[in-house]
Amino acid sequence: MSKNISEDRKYSPFVNFILHLHPKRIDKRAVAYNRTYGLGGIAALLFVLLFITGMILRFSYIPNIEYAYESVVALQNQSLFGKFIRNLHHLSATLLIVVTFLHLIRVYYSQSIYYKRSRNWIFGLILLFLVVLSDFTGYLLPWDQLSYWAVTVITRIIESIPLVGKALADFIRSGDSVNENTLLNFYNFHTGILPLFLIIIMSYHFWLVRKAGGVALPETEKKETVEVIPHLVVKEKMAALIVIAGLFLMSVFYDAPLLDEANPLKSPNPTKAPWYFLGAQELLFHLHPVFSAFIIPVSLGFYFIYIPFFKYEHLHVGVWFNSASGKKIMFRSVILSIIFTFVLIYLFEHFLLFDIWMNNWPSWIGTGLIPLLCYVVPVGAFLLFLQKRHQVNSTELKMSFTTILLSSYITMMLTALLLRQEGMLLIF
Amino acid sequence: MKLNRRKFIKRLVIAIASVEAFFLVRHGITKKTAVINKESLVFVGEESKFFKNNTYPFLSDQFYLKRFDDGGFMAFSVKCTHLGCVVNINTKTGGFNCPCHASRFDSYGNVLSAPAARPLDIFPIVVKGKELYVNTQKAIIRQSFDQKQITYV
Numbered sequence: 001m002s003k004n005i006s007e008d009r010k011y012s013p014f015v016n017f018i019l020h021l022h023p024k025r026i027d028k029r030a031v032a033y034n035r036t037y038g039l040g041g042i043a044a045l046l047f048v049l050l051f052i053t054g055m056i057l058r059f060s061y062i063p064n065i066e067y068a069y070e071s072v073v074a075l076q077n078q079s080l081f082g083k084f085i086r087n088l089h090h091l092s093a094t095l096l097i098v099v100t101f102l103h104l105i106r107v108y109y110s111q112s113i114y115y116k117r118s119r120n121w122i123f124g125l126i127l128l129f130l131v132v133l134s135d136f137t138g139y140l141l142p143w144d145q146l147s148y149w150a151v152t153v154i155t156r157i158i159e160s161i162p163l164v165g166k167a168l169a170d171f172i173r174s175g176d177s178v179n180e181n182t183l184l185n186f187y188n189f190h191t192g193i194l195p196l197f198l199i200i201i202m203s204y205h206f207w208l209v210r211k212a213g214g215v216a217l218p219e220t221e222k223k224e225t226v227e228v229i230p231h232l233v234v235k236e237k238m239a240a241l242i243v244i245a246g247l248f249l250m251s252v253f254y255d256a257p258l259l260d261e262a263n264p265l266k267s268p269n270p271t272k273a274p275w276y277f278l279g280a281q282e283l284l285f286h287l288h289p290v291f292s293a294f295i296i297p298v299s300l301g302f303y304f305i306y307i308p309f310f311k312y313e314h315l316h317v318g319v320w321f322n323s324a325s326g327k328k329i330m331f332r333s334v335i336l337s338i339i340f341t342f343v344l345i346y347l348f349e350h351f352l353l354f355d356i357w358m359n360n361w362p363s364w365i366g367t368g369l370i371p372l373l374c375y376v377v378p379v380g381a382f383l384l385f386l387q388k389r390h391q392v393n394s395t396e397l398k399m400s401f402t403t404i405l406l407s408s409y410i411t412m413m414l415t416a417l418l419l420r421q422e423g424m425l426l427i428f
Numbered sequence: 429m430k431l432n433r434r435k436f437i438k439r440l441v442i443a444i445a446s447v448e449a450f451f452l453v454r455h456g457i458t459k460k461t462a463v464i465n466k467e468s469l470v471f472v473g474e475e476s477k478f479f480k481n482n483t484y485p486f487l488s489d490q491f492y493l494k495r496f497d498d499g500g501f502m503a504f505s506v507k508c509t510h511l512g513c514v515v516n517i518n519t520k521t522g523g524f525n526c527p528c529h530a531s532r533f534d535s536y537g538n539v540l541s542a543p544a545a546r547p548l549d550i551f552p553i554v555v556k557g558k559e560l561y562v563n564t565q566k567a568i569i570r571q572s573f574d575q576k577q578i579t580y581v
Binding site for chain 1: 457458487488490506507510511512513514526527528529530542543545567
């Protein structure tokens with residue numbers, strides 16, 4: 001016992017903390033940059049940055065519709081570096097969503113979510129959900145035209161969920177339109193409840209990573225280990241400094257958007273949801289709300305939660321894309337899915353006008369079931385083709401399916417973000 | 429599962445506390461008392477003030493009052509049924525256009541072109557003598573136009 005204590009004392013408190021996060025020695029391959037790309041660590045770093053800048057912003061922000069906008073303007077124009085802090089917060093939040101998503105992609109494609117890591121996949125999904133929720137609640141706070149109408153649009157999407165939608169949306173807004181209570185609730189969630197949840201679940205997420213034995217690696221016969229200090233810590237420090245330097249530089253030149261003060265009587269043209277929800281908004285254009293706001297999101301949610309628990313054959317934990325042929329299939333799926341989704345959007349916009357052709361049918365068939373089949377049938381045919389023609393195994397087939405779904409969402413999001421202009425028309 | 433006295437009391441306390449917590453949080457989020465009870469009936473004016481075949485905006489009360497050729501009235505919600513943007517009056521057709529996502533409605537609020545899926549919501553009109561009032565607290569969600577939705581003085 002006394003020997004242990006004296007060994008502990010050898011380390012400074014900081015080193016001690018690092019050795020709580022990491023083991024003393026780790027596999028050499030886990031240190032390689034292209035194993036993890038440092039995405040989880042960068043996400044944690046961004047959370048810390050957001051926490052610090054958020055605490056500073058809290059001093060000057062007033063969560064009341066009369067003063068909210070003015071307080072943001074005052075912060076930007078009168079405080080020293082006020083604009084810089086707001087830009088930094090905005091950019092870090094945007095980057096956090098991107099990085100969290102990339103982290104999900106990384107663990108998924110490096111086959112690091114199965115067996116003992118399956119529980120951590122679920123906590124990862126919860127963290128992603130909380131990150132998106134934090135971003136969304138923060139979106140309303142400046143109370144300008146952009147934030148007001150984006151939140152209006154999103155709560156309207158929630159309203160289109162059958163049966164419970166209206167009650168749920170009224171609960172979120174605490175009223176039938178976005179009002180002063182919504183602002184106070186969002187402020188409370190954004191600066192109190194969500195960060196607290198994030199910290200708790202993040203800690204658990206980290207602990208589960210260590211409990212599973214760290215980064216997932218393919219099995220080998222001889223293992224080579226290195227000391228965490230300095231080998232891993234130096235790389236972590238370097239990545240953190242690059243990210244911080246990049247964000248600081250960007251915050252000087254890129255300004256976080258701030259339009260006119262929110263005006264509930266005048267909708268801007270076009271009105272768009274926050275960028276990460278634009279895929280959902282695009283889906284709502286083409287599909288009946290019962291499908292686009294309920295059946296599809298709910299079934300996708302279940303699918304993603306269930307991914308690590310399916311039955312798999314020939315699973316190679318820690319191998320990128322499961323195998324060399326898996327990699328080829330994945331790239332093929334991405335390219336085909338992007339082209340197919342984009343062409344389908346274009347066809348729905350100009351040629352396949354089911355809502356007009358099937359005017360006499362119930363709208364859930366004409367604008368719901370048939371457009372959905374236009375997507376599902378070709379995707380199913382493609383997967384069947386892979387299985388029959390190329391003898392792709394079920395593991396890689398499921399991965400291909402997930403890839404198609406993710407690429408479709410990104411395509412819809414980018415289409416709505418970049419190509420939809422005035423009147424939400426597709427303009428190239 | 430055996431339930432002894434100690435366990436029973438423990439669970440009872442937890443159950444009561446969670447019910448209380450639920451109501452506290454719910455009340456806190458919806459802020460029932462803070463919502464100012466607005467006058468539910470909005471006075472819009474005397475019937476003779478409104479010309480036939482004209483649309484009158486009452487934007488701060490969130491509705492358009494429309495008088496048809498035959499003298500009937502309808503009060504449409506300004507909110508587009510697609511994603512809740514404020515629709516504009518189309519002066520050429522007497523209908524409504526949504527600036528956000530290009531939905532179009534005819535003069536009875538019916539959908540002329542998607543993405544909106546159902547007609548504009550309407551508010552009930554109350555007639556007291558010659559005076560018109562609109563009940564803005566009670567939006568009527570409808571699936572199609574019906575002659576009964578028009579109010580006559």
